[in-house]
Amino acid sequence: MINVPALVGLAQNITQGPKSDHASSAVDHPLSHQSGLTMVCLDRNLAIQQANQEFFRMFGGSSLELCGRAFTDLVHPSVRQPLLRQFASLLEGRRDRFAADVIAVGGDDTAFTVPVTAFAVRGGTPDVFAILVLMSERETGDVGVVTNRKKILSEIDARILEGIAAGVSTVPLASRLYLSRQGVEYHVTCLFRKLRVPNRAALVSRAYSMGVLKVGTWPPKVVQDFVK
Known part of the structure; x- marks a missing residue:
């Protein structure tokens, strides 16, 4: 079971920590070491602020390469709009969390399906100041999706x-x-x-x-x- 107060504490650690310290605050939090848990914290613009090592392994990049990028850059173009609508529902206060299966694209340009749960982090105030995204282990095997580097149609x-x-x-x-x-x-x-x-x-x-x-x-x- 997810410990939501612990998630809020972790998100506060991440967003309030120094921007240059991408490799420390989230990784040192006990929750970030939970087995099989991939975790990333986004700001209100959905830019990646911090993540644990499982996230960097999943997407095949370092903190310097991935922090600051839009989280939606890492998902397949065909599912970006529905995912953006889900995030908007968090930011606008219409819901506190959502869960979805997302087609993501790894660093080797392969597509894979990953279950995602996103939480709005308010920290005791009405306004959302961050979004915490948890991902389970990626589903193995060919999902049959063409990645965005293949131009197949005129x-x-x-x-x-x-x-x-x-x-x-x-x-x-x-x-x-x-x-x-x-x-x-x-x-x-x-x-x-x-x-x-x-x-x-x-x-x-x-x-x-x-x-x-x-x-x-x-x-x-x-x-x-x-x-x-």
Whole structure:
């Protein structure tokens, strides 16, 4: 069971400590040594202020490399907007914590799923002054997600995929994109080959599972990182 008062004390240690001492205050706190617990403290802008050694190992970077970066830089682009909405609910006082499975991207550019629990830290005042994020051990195995360094779609492929995901049929999609019907069908066939699927329904499902389409967005939108 998580000791919430201890979390608050830890977050206060982190945020009130000297900025240059990234490797000491959080790591020396007893709670930070709890087995299997990955911990990071964020400021109100979601910038990483401090973390324990498990966090740096999980993301393959040192405190100098990761402290100061936005926490959302470490998650897959397809899940950033839903995660930002969850953090906003903490900062706006609509909830005290949330839990979610997040697709993160490690230092070796591999994607993995990790259970995340985030707490709003108020320290006895109504205003949130920090957010403490706890992560369980990353789930091993290939999650099938394309990382953000792989440009797999042309601009026209991306627009066609968005249209198919929104339920737009071939003729109106061709009119919207100033293509012939045959032109749309050609690009759809190319998308089938790229994503290794047999039909349009499987194409949309595969695109979401790979993180090519943003989660929680309507109309459907391709993550721009994957467009050439």
